[in-house]
Amino acid sequence: MTETPRIVLFQCQWCLFSPADQDWVDHQLPKNILLVKVPCTGRINPLYILNAVQGGADGVMVSGCLPEQCHFKTGNIGARRQLEAFADYLHHIGYERDRVRFLWLDLQDRGIIQKELAAFEAQIEPLGPAKNLAAREFETAGGANA
């Protein structure tokens, strides 16, 4: 497959301290990446990730703040407990663990997210498109719901 992988990036609103990085993520993301901004990684309901996976995303990346630096005191700790377990579960039912990546950023970090996204893309490219969990084709006219 020569297709570029489709990646959904869940980004905590506060984890990119540098305005340059934030601007890059807001306006200059490659076409194959969708940015979903959330107030905190703790806001990410596992259902969002499940929706992304069923919708046919080839990779899911979650970027948030380091444990002690959460903007909402303890939000990312709950997120880590919940989402890492959920990623393991997804692996168990056939969505490779490599396709879900967590990125915990320090406030001092600059220019990390570009590199990490590129590395993540390189990591999931050999895995090919994720077909195991993608829901059947979206209903079109003439389908069951027509």
Add this chain to the structure above:
Amino acid sequence: MSASFDPNALSERVKAIPGGDMLMMCYSCGTCTSKCMVQTKLEESYNPRRLIREAVFNMEEAAFADKTTWLCTACDLCYPACPQKIHISGVINAVKALAVESGKITPYQVAKVDELTCVACGLCVKICPYEAISPVEKRVAFRGNITVASVDAGKCMACGLCTAACRSTSIRLAQDYNDADIVETLLSWLEAERASS
């Protein structure tokens, strides 16, 4: 000094609340504002330094209406930077507590509980970083007297942890970052991508 002492002045009341006691140490250098992420990312008119000045000068109405009172999330980036070692989020919290006491509520969104589906499991109570949610017993239409979660609008910062933790999806953010919008963005993008490839 003693002639002008007024225990009902805003500064005195803020100082009486734990966390607000260092108020008068502030010499308005503005380091807190320069460190503040709410100011850089969300709201340009957000300014902890101004709020502290308002509290010191007893400008009650201005302080209670100030965005700074309602948007501080107590991330404490300013605390280690403050040369006077003022716990600024503590001061802001004290002002907020007084504002709530005087009947003001936050102009920003808070989490909403759907009382028809809440099962009072208590997960949101445990996860809330601001202790804004508590179980209360109340009368709910169709369900009689039951225990449901209840959100304190004065404390909620709309971080959304409760919505992600709730197993019965009965607590939600209604305006920004609501479930429907996020999933809609996600699915419409993926659908378009799938159609184009």
